[in-house]
Amino acid sequence: MLHAKIIDTSKNESIEISKAENFLNQSKFGAIIYFVGTVRDLNENKSVTGITYDTKDSMVIRSFEEIYEDADNKLSIKDKAVFIEHVKGYVGLKEKSIIIGVACKHRDQAFVLSRYIIEEIKKRSPIWKKEHYKNEESEWLKGISLNN
Template sequence: LFFIGTVRDHNNEKEVTGITYDSHDVMVKKSFEEIYNEAIKKLDLQHPVVFVEHAKGYVPLGGISIIIAVACKHRKQVYDFSRFIIEEIKKRTPIWKKEHYKGEDAEWLDGQKVEVKK
């Protein structure tokens, strides 16, 4: 199953023309691995296969921001796995968005805070 996320034309009642993504690459990779491992346990998956790639830099309206490909033994697992991955990435992966608007200044949206463990 492939999930392809694209830049939408509106957010918070503003007309979006594109998004600039930034991230902490090492922390993103770690987050993706944690999400994968949690999904295996939570969804009781047997030998799942996953590919995740998120854009970094400017992505225009309609451009691809994320690709998720998953394979599992059963159809229900594939859909549950894909949904779990995208929802958890949105909740906790350190990827930040600067939205560009038609006729307005671009602005950084609230993103995931990076916690430094001592």
């Protein structure tokens, strides 16, 4: 069971943990883990004021679906629920940019699955970050090339 969505901050949407709780809290699961990524104030000695996220929505959602399906084959965790939301648009300090909620039967599976999903998103999902700094400059961050 997968919930995958892009949250558009320009439409005043935001990530709400309660939605993940509602989706994941089921009696067949004994372990739920939430990973929440937030905007921090310092990166490579630069004072950050916020981040603008850019996404290629259709590819991002498809990558979430593929990562979820790959978890079946690579991790053999078939009985699971996964809740993934990622923002697009501007996000201020301390605000959430991503939530990955996973529910599994046992805690070992939940920890492994949560870590697997965030690492795969970093490698596979077409999402970009533009950091904004206190000196009013901004910069697109370097990333991983998909050009093989």
